[in-house]
Amino acid sequence: MRNEDSSGTSAVALSIVVPCFDEEAVLAQTYARLRALRERLVARGKISPRSEIVFVDDGSRDNTWLMIQEWARCGQSVVGVKLSRNCGHQNALLAGMTSASGDAVVTIDADLQDDENAIEPMIDAYRDGCEVVYGVRAARDADTWFKRGSARTFYRLMAALGVNTVFDHADYRLLSQKAVRYLAQFTEANLFLRGVVPLLGMRSTVVHYDRRPRMAGESKYPLAKMIEFAINGITSFSVRPLRVITALGFVLCLGCLALAAWAVVVRLTSDHAVPGWASTILPIYFLGGVQLFCLGVLGEYIGKIYVES
Numbered sequence: 001m002r003n004e005d006s007s008g009t010s011a012v013a014l015s016i017v018v019p020c021f022d023e024e025a026v027l028a029q030t031y032a033r034l035r036a037l038r039e040r041l042v043a044r045g046k047i048s049p050r051s052e053i054v055f056v057d058d059g060s061r062d063n064t065w066l067m068i069q070e071w072a073r074c075g076q077s078v079v080g081v082k083l084s085r086n087c088g089h090q091n092a093l094l095a096g097m098t099s100a101s102g103d104a105v106v107t108i109d110a111d112l113q114d115d116e117n118a119i120e121p122m123i124d125a126y127r128d129g130c131e132v133v134y135g136v137r138a139a140r141d142a143d144t145w146f147k148r149g150s151a152r153t154f155y156r157l158m159a160a161l162g163v164n165t166v167f168d169h170a171d172y173r174l175l176s177q178k179a180v181r182y183l184a185q186f187t188e189a190n191l192f193l194r195g196v197v198p199l200l201g202m203r204s205t206v207v208h209y210d211r212r213p214r215m216a217g218e219s220k221y222p223l224a225k226m227i228e229f230a231i232n233g234i235t236s237f238s239v240r241p242l243r244v245i246t247a248l249g250f251v252l253c254l255g256c257l258a259l260a261a262w263a264v265v266v267r268l269t270s271d272h273a274v275p276g277w278a279s280t281i282l283p284i285y286f287l288g289g290v291q292l293f294c295l296g297v298l299g300e301y302i303g304k305i306y307v308e309s
Helices: 024-043 064-073 089-099 116-127 145-160 177-184 193-199 223-237 240-269 277-308
Strands: 014-020 052-057 078-082 104-107 132-139 169-176 204-210
Touching: 014 024, 014 089, 014 116, 024 052, 024 064, 024 116, 052 064, 052 089, 064 078, 078 089, 089 104, 089 169, 089 177, 089 193, 104 116, 104 177, 116 132, 116 169, 116 204, 145 223, 169 177, 169 193, 177 193, 193 223, 240 277
Parallel strands: 014 052, 014 104, 052 078, 132 204
Antiparallel strands: 104 169, 132 169
């Protein structure tokens, strides 16, 4: 439901969800910029005065929660959500979205490397009827070459494995309340929102922006977490790795049979055959191929169970 502002135009009640984990160094700047954006959009009639900023404390160990409490206590249109422990970035996002009361919900990271000014065109797209608006990075010059290269390799790998994702889109997006309700029906423990949101099948579009350097603090996604995140995304939405095992086992069996035929031909037509080589090596490789093939067949059935569940 949308409110009518004083000019009679439709004003969107917006909730901006910000997951936070040990963000004390950057959070004050983040709040100041998001508050200024909110006031600017309210003054222009783009969003309703009841629009809010939802900070989700994902088990922080510093003063992050104390800062959120203070802003909420002062009535600065701030809502604080505190998780009992560190549940992970994806679960913190979902907790914030399901706690938000706005007509539309925008999720953005606390470091504001994703330009908050892209929220305005997202709202315009929402008013035009889009239920999902993806923030897509047009330029990533602020990232290191490794971060930029590994991220784009990840998106290409996901596409090759048949996972429907939006290239160069992270977790900066706008969802309508309807989309949030549908999203809440996914009860996965290993949550990968970049793969789940496209499955909603709702009308969507993209808004491009340039990625900026982090204002302060350190990234909460070191290499180990990035690899874990990528593996989670691949195994949550694709059974193709299981089929690769099946294909590898089948090819290895065929290769061993071909090599066995070649060894027989060499033995019968020349004096260059090495005694005992074929009878030792080929059975080992052939049985290895059979084992891989059998594992792949088991994997196919497990994949069907996974997809059905």
